[in-house]
Amino acid sequence: MLGTGIIKGMVETARNFVGSYTDEARLTTVEYPEERIAPKENARQFPFLVYDGDDWHQGMRCVACQICEKECPPQCIYIEKSKDKKPDFIGKPQLYPAIFDIDLSVCMSCQICVEVCPFEAIKMDQEYELSTTDRFGGLLVHKDTLAKSNDYYRKIHPTDAAEIDARRIEDARKAEEKAKADAEAKAKAAVEAKAKAAAAPAGAPGATASPTPRTEPGKGEERPGAPAKAPGGASGAAPSSPPAGGTN
Amino acid sequence: MTALDQFPITLKHWMLGLSFWPDWLQPILSALLSIGPIILVFALLFGLVTVIERKALGRIQNRRGPNRVGIPFTNVRLAGFGQFIADGIKTLTKEDVVPRAADKVVHFLAPIALVVPVMLAFAVLPYGRNMVALDLPETGLVFFFAVGAATELSVFMAGWSSCNKYSLLGAMRAIAQMISYELPLILSTLTVVMLAGSLSLVSIVQQQESTLALGIHAWNVLTPWGLAGFFLFMVAAAAESNRTPFDLPEAESELVAGYFTEYSGFKFALFFLGEYFGLFAICGLGITLFLGGWTAPFAFLNVVPSWIWFFGKLAFLIGFFIWMRGTIPRLRADQLMNLAWKFLLPMTLVNMVVAAIWHFAGQAGWPGVIRWLFCAAMILGPYWMLGRGLETKVGKRVYRYAS
Numbered sequence: 001m002l003g004t005g006i007i008k009g010m011v012e013t014a015r016n017f018v019g020s021y022t023d024e025a026r027l028t029t030v031e032y033p034e035e036r037i038a039p040k041e042n043a044r045q046f047p048f049l050v051y052d053g054d055d056w057h058q059g060m061r062c063v064a065c066q067i068c069e070k071e072c073p074p075q076c077i078y079i080e081k082s083k084d085k086k087p088d089f090i091g092k093p094q095l096y097p098a099i100f101d102i103d104l105s106v107c108m109s110c111q112i113c114v115e116v117c118p119f120e121a122i123k124m125d126q127e128y129e130l131s132t133t134d135r136f137g138g139l140l141v142h143k144d145t146l147a148k149s150n151d152y153y154r155k156i157h158p159t160d161a162a163e164i165d166a167r168r169i170e171d172a173r174k175a176e177e178k179a180k181a182d183a184e185a186k187a188k189a190a191v192e193a194k195a196k197a198a199a200a201p202a203g204a205p206g207a208t209a210s211p212t213p214r215t216e217p218g219k220g221e222e223r224p225g226a227p228a229k230a231p232g233g234a235s236g237a238a239p240s241s242p243p244a245g246g247t248n
Numbered sequence: 249m250t251a252l253d254q255f256p257i258t259l260k261h262w263m264l265g266l267s268f269w270p271d272w273l274q275p276i277l278s279a280l281l282s283i284g285p286i287i288l289v290f291a292l293l294f295g296l297v298t299v300i301e302r303k304a305l306g307r308i309q310n311r312r313g314p315n316r317v318g319i320p321f322t323n324v325r326l327a328g329f330g331q332f333i334a335d336g337i338k339t340l341t342k343e344d345v346v347p348r349a350a351d352k353v354v355h356f357l358a359p360i361a362l363v364v365p366v367m368l369a370f371a372v373l374p375y376g377r378n379m380v381a382l383d384l385p386e387t388g389l390v391f392f393f394a395v396g397a398a399t400e401l402s403v404f405m406a407g408w409s410s411c412n413k414y415s416l417l418g419a420m421r422a423i424a425q426m427i428s429y430e431l432p433l434i435l436s437t438l439t440v441v442m443l444a445g446s447l448s449l450v451s452i453v454q455q456q457e458s459t460l461a462l463g464i465h466a467w468n469v470l471t472p473w474g475l476a477g478f479f480l481f482m483v484a485a486a487a488e489s490n491r492t493p494f495d496l497p498e499a500e501s502e503l504v505a506g507y508f509t510e511y512s513g514f515k516f517a518l519f520f521l522g523e524y525f526g527l528f529a530i531c532g533l534g535i536t537l538f539l540g541g542w543t544a545p546f547a548f549l550n551v552v553p554s555w556i557w558f559f560g561k562l563a564f565l566i567g568f569f570i571w572m573r574g575t576i577p578r579l580r581a582d583q584l585m586n587l588a589w590k591f592l593l594p595m596t597l598v599n600m601v602v603a604a605i606w607h608f609a610g611q612a613g614w615p616g617v618i619r620w621l622f623c624a625a626m627i628l629g630p631y632w633m634l635g636r637g638l639e640t641k642v643g644k645r646v647y648r649y650a651s
Binding site: 006010012017019020026028029031 | 307309311312571574591631634635
């Protein structure tokens with residue numbers, strides 16, 4: 001008969017109404033500022049830079065390779081490489097970011113920077129209470145604010161952090177073994193060289209300096225090429241410059 | 249007990265009797281002393297109902313609902329009942345945006361044209377024994393519906409003057425709904441007028457004060473035609489005051505706000521106020537016509553002041569509307585029209601016939617019981633048959649060519 005469905009529905013809502021007073025477990029929401037639901041491990045909000053140890057500057061994993069800068073869909077990352085180098089976790093001298101800025105107002109929390117980073121240097125934070133009384137300041141986040149310790153990363157993403165830590169310890173161990181083997185080989189070579197005697201024992205000390213991972217393609221190399229052709233004439237410079245500009 | 253019952257009246261007479269009022273001021277003052285409390289009480293009720301409604305809807309959905317706003321600068325929260333004051337201040341301080349193309353005068357007048365007639369409707373409702381601001385012995389009910397119909401005008405004023413096609417479409421939908429449901433609304437009240445033989449709301453209530461057996465007051469809702477009429481009236485009233493499941497004119501989740509899309513700030517709040525006032529007024533009318541007005545259900549409960557009975561019943565009906573809002577999903581526009589024209593209208597006509605039979609059938613003793621059952625059957629039969637047409641038939645889908 002017409003109306004029975006309505007009565008059934010009314011009974012259901014009445015049960016919910018009364019139940020929400022008698023049974024606290026029914027309530028699906030929490031009273032936010034006083035109570036919080038612990039964030040899920042995969043929750044993500046905004047990237048941060050991981051550093052090892054206590055000194056954020058010394059321990060920063062980022063080597064300023066700029067892959068994240070290039071991959072970032074909304075282009076919210078700005079990196080400037082350093083002029084000097086500092087040793088990384090296996091003692092290899094690496095560049096570091098002189099400037100590393102992320103624009104908070106542009107970032108869309110897509111996590112692509114995290115996925116492309118080969119150094120596990122950038123990870124997603126779970127900090128979501130970002131409101132301030134300052135409307136415009138603080139939107140460009142600099143590297144000193146972005147840097148957060150590996151301990152913090154372990155705390156918010158325990159599973160991922162454990163896996164990455166294990167991998168890095170393994171890498172460090174391998175690097176150490178390799179260094180030891182190299183040193184032995186070098187010592188042997190030195191001994192052999194000494195045995196061979198003769199002058200100039202130049203063992204090439206710079207040989208161990210490996211190339212920095214993925215240096216900037218283009219730009220640096222191709223730029224000089226264009227002016228090289230240019231001297232042919234002032235008018236000839238114009239057609240030759242578009243290919244040079246196109247590579248950027 | 250009569251002292252407490254008649255307390256508002258005696259207070260008014262005492263204030264009028266104070267010696268320092270000049271004679272020429274007396275009628276104006278008397279009117280103001282009647283109007284003032286009505287507006288104050290209903291405005292406060294409006295504020296409280298907005299909070300209670302949100303809290304109740306929250307509880308129905310297993311949430312807590314608003315419970316924050318209390319007294320400013322303290323930790324006193326009042327369980328969130330400061331919310332309506334904060335909302336009022338917010339709407340008052342908000343920018344009032346008027347579209348450049350709008351008809352500014354009509355745009356300004358529309359919310360006023362909604363609130364004023366609804367407030368006029370409060371004038372004829374009897375809130376307690378001897379408590380009616382404007383007793384119209386010949387035309388009380390007609391006056392109520394006459395001013396109630398003026399809200400339709402304001403709805404169209406709002407939609408038209410906004411100079412926005414969506415507002416206009418929303419207004420047309422709202423008008424279509426309101427006019428369709430005006431008919432069953434008025435026809436369902438006609439049964440009461442037929443049996444009471446009066447259009448005066450005061451005398452309709454007084455007739456319901458007579459007692460049946462066991463000291464039960466003869467509320468109209470205790471008769472078959474009254475019960476059916478009450479339900480028909482409440483359905484039509486929900487549609488008339490744009491309450492869920494009939495809130496198509498401003499379906500929040502589907503339209504922006506229907507006819508008051510282009511309203512902001514306090515004008516928007518006035519529309520909100522007008523809708524709630526309309527709900528209170530029409531609930532008050534339902535109480536007056538069917539639920540015995542200010543009378544107690546039993547004679548021995550007459551010790552409780554009459555105005556408490558009226559506002560208690562009003563609170564009950566408002567609570568019922570909130571409960572309905574938390575339960576029933578919105579109708580589709582065609583379902584809305586089907587319900588009005590194919591179900592409510594025939595049912596009200598049947599109900600009028602039943603009321604006539606009730607009037608002429610025997611009354612006392614066993615004939616009275618037989619009369620009750622016969623009239624109930626005469627309503628239930630058409631209800632069942634008309635209801636079959638409205639029920640959705642979801643069967644197995646048959647594919648003529650594809651299977």
